[in-house]
Amino acid sequence: AAAQIAAQSLGPEFKEWLNDPSKLVQLIAAAEGAQGTTKLTNEAQVPLIAGSEGPLSWAEQPFLLSDKETTQALRLLTRFGELGANPTPKPELIGVELHHSDEKIKKSVLSLLDELSKLAPGQNADKPILMRAAEQLAIRYALERFEDGDLKVNAVHELLEEMSQQMADLRNILRLQEDKLTHAGLLVESHADILDRKFWAELPESSKKKALLSEDAACVPARNVRQYVELLLKRSDRETASEILRNYSSAVTSKDADYRVRVATGLTQLADLYATVGGTVLGESAQALGDAIAKESDPEIEPLLGAAFVRLSTEASQRKQYRAVAQACEAMEYVASRRPALEKELRPRIGFETRLPDFIEDALRQQNVSTDLLDVLRRNSQAATEHLAERFFRSMRREECDRIVELVHGLGPAANEYLREMLQSGAQRQAVSSIGLLSRLDVPGLLELLPLRLPQWNRFYHDVIVRQIAYGAANDRGRTLLEILEVLDPSVVPQALDEIGMSGDRSAAPPLIVMAGAGEAQGRSPLLQLKAIEALGRLREPDAVPVLKNLFESKRMFKWQHHRELRIAAAQALAKIDPRYATKIMADSGLEPGELAIGPLDSAPACPWVRQRRYERIVLKKPVPATITSSWGKSTLAVREVSLGGGMGTKEDMLRIGSDADVDINVGMRHIRGQVLLRRAGVNEVGFEFVNTDLESRHRLRHLLMDSLEHTPAGRGGNRNRNRRP
Secondary structure, three states: OHHHHHHHHHHHHHHHHHOOHHHHHHHHHHHHOOHHHHHHHHHHOOOOOOOOOOOOOOOOOOOOOOHHHHHHHHHHHHHHHHHHHOOOOOOHHHHHHHHHOOHHHHHHHHHHHHHHHOOOOOOOOOOOHHHHHHHHHHHHHHHHHHHHOOOOHHHHHHHHHHHHHHOHHHHHHHOOHHHHHHHOOOOOOOHHHHHHHHHHHHOOHHHHHHHHOOOOHHHOOHHHHHHHHHHHHHOOOHHHHHHHHHHHHHHHHOOOHHHHHHHHHHHHHHHHHHHHHOOOHHHHHHHHHHHHHHHOOOOOOHHHHHHHHHHHHHHHHHOOOHHHHHHHHHHHHHHHHHOHHHHHHHHHHHOHHHHHHHHHHHHHHOOOOOHHHHHHHHHOHHHHHHHHHHHHHHOOEHHHHHHHHHHHHHHOHHHHHHHHHHHHHOOHHHHHHOHHHHHHHOHHHHHHHHHHHHHHOOHHHHHHHHHHHHHHOOOOHHHHHHHOOOOOOHHHHHHHHHHHHHHOOHHHHHHHHHHHOHHHOOOOOHHHHHHHHHHHHHHOOHHHHHHHHHHHHOEEOOEEOOOHHHHHHHHHHHHHHOOHHHHHHHHOOOOOHHHHHOOEOOOOOOOOEOOOOOEOOEEEEEEEEEEEEEOOEEEEEEEEEEEOOEEEEEEOOOOOOOOEEEEEEEEOOEEEEEEEEEEEEEOOEEEEEEEEOOHHHHHHHHHHHHHHHHHOHHHEOHHHHOOOOO
């Protein structure tokens, strides 16, 4: 009778009880016709206040159902769903089902339904109450067994899978939203996974930690691992977080293939977390993966392990965690020793080589390079050496070059060996980039190989080689340049002599003294003799004094024996070697003070640039016209700045940069002629450097500079230019 009354009260909306918790509880209570149930319902309506005495919630009550009884409870809920879904529902049959159920099962089910009916409107409204009750029963049963130790971590998902199958009929009856999404072709989370997630959410924190530190941690889904580790990180408990992640990744060496699959998949999802935790866990996990990959025999598991290794290694390199990167490199070496083909497939995916330039820049910025970063570079010594050589080739600052030399030296003998290999058999550009470093680190190797390759290269590369040796700033670079002087292109020799003088290497002085002597000048450009004299002055070589005095003082009849330009150069060199000569030179030389004021610059140790100006550049009082003639034709140039070594002007037409040419500078009725190399200087600007000229043109150039200094003192570069790039 009670059931009939309840059915009449619900009227045509009888089927809505599947989704309406309050109506469902009314119906079941009426159908049972039991006073105890009604009383329970009334008691459940009393609000529970924290700290006050009152009835316990369903979750707080002892769970007394066994495995079999839990299954029967799920079947009872399924039966409720079947009765409600019948085209001609008979609510009185609910009472029959309850009557045949065990009292313990009936009490647990009704208590749970009653509690769920009290939830706020809209809470968990996406699922009918019967489905929510079934899920709560399954999760509560799994929790109780896990807490009692009857259920291990690796069996939780299997148990929940069984429970999900028990609920399959109920889910079909209730036609849940997942079914609609599945029919629409959308991928949704499996019901077992949903139960697994809810199970983890209900699990006490101590049990979560115990599960994650157990040998079965691989069975914990990656999302649950992430959730708990992120919670630990918020509490700044990195030690426990590291311990959990280390234990999780250790399963890659498990004998259980399923564990290896689970962890390999999970590591690809947790790689960023390993990097965030810091410490040694990321590198140790990468090493463990490397060992596992090398030993893996299952062709289906190997790609999963490889993907996880790539993900961890990439995360380490992107975060610049150099200890982890070094450990990953070590693991790659081990894989290469066991499975070379696999190592070749993995290496480009990780991309350590593509990150090396960034690592090198980081090392150059560090005051003291970390041992971990240096270890990374050593383990990739060939690629690192090549990048460092290229970086040295492009560097313009002295401090950077010195730092690069220190880094290459720190890489050990393997780096020097590869530099020699680059010079011996590399392409032109690659071979030339190794010369600057070899001039500092392996001069014997450089002098053994360079003379063999120089004849194969054109003047452009000879010019670059001289500059690279100068950039190397080795103490004995002057002697190195002398050793290759005979093999260099003649147009580059004047520049090499300048660099010998700027080197401060006095061991190179004896050959220069011979070159400066008048008797040896025949058959050689007068400019080379003049350059040798200037180099001796820069070196402050006392043994050169007799030769220089002879050049400066020798007379033939009543005339000076040597050209005035040679005498000026010798006088300037003598004054540098011994300042006492300066007074004598001015007293009885016939030279003008203005002529002696313009001369070669000395090396400035404090200059931040790798290559310094060899002569002071002076801005002319007004531009002078010049004509450039080369194999590409004739061009015009407006020369604005000039030094004894060259000048700079504005292009008035198309001019090919980097070629050699003849220059003719018009200074009134006089001409300054010579052979020059053209260099890029700026937008619409070109620089030129004298590589050969006669002494008379050189003297006219000196007087052009003197005239500009007399009229525009502010145009003098002076010390202002010494710290500028050449």
